[in-house]
Amino acid sequence: MEKILFEEKQYFRQWWLILLFVLIVGIFLYGIVKQVILGIPFGNNPMHNYGLILVTTIMIIVCLAIFFMNLETKITNIGIYVKFSPLVLNYKFFSWNDVAKWEIIKYHPVRDYGGWGIRGTKKNRVYNVFGKYGLYLIFKNGDTMLVGTNEPDKLKKQLETKN
DSSP, X not given: OOOEEEEEEEEOOOHHHHHHHHHHHHHHHHHHIIIIISOOOXXXXXXXXXXXXXXXXXXXXXXXXXXXXXXXXXXXXXXXXXXXXXXXXXXXXXXXGGEEEEEEEEOOHHXXXXXXXXXXXXXXXEEESSSSEEEEEEETTSOEEEEEESOHHHHHHHHHTOO
């Protein structure tokens, strides 16, 4: 019988990312107010009002999509489930039978993996959203995977008692 040992859901909520979103959307909204509502051209070579509204709408949608993107991790006694919503609709399953070794590691997302999100290749996959700790897996076939976590101590404790 499958038993859930650990569950975690992480969002992109870094302060600098939220600030960046506010600045980007704020500039475009300012442009709409200035040009569309007040009739003052926005910039030296202003785009058409419809274009400005369209670009602003797209920027808002992109910022919201990133803001609500999340990494879901479920660890059970039979394996690990990972889903990066909304990019990946179904959980990816990795069986403990295929894992040669696991450990909780501290890492630097930008320096070690080039940033956040789904990174790497099939042989060296990384799923991370926030933080600097992760579950590092080495599979029996030599592939590796890192799944970020904000609760490394809790995860380690649950994994040590899984058997």
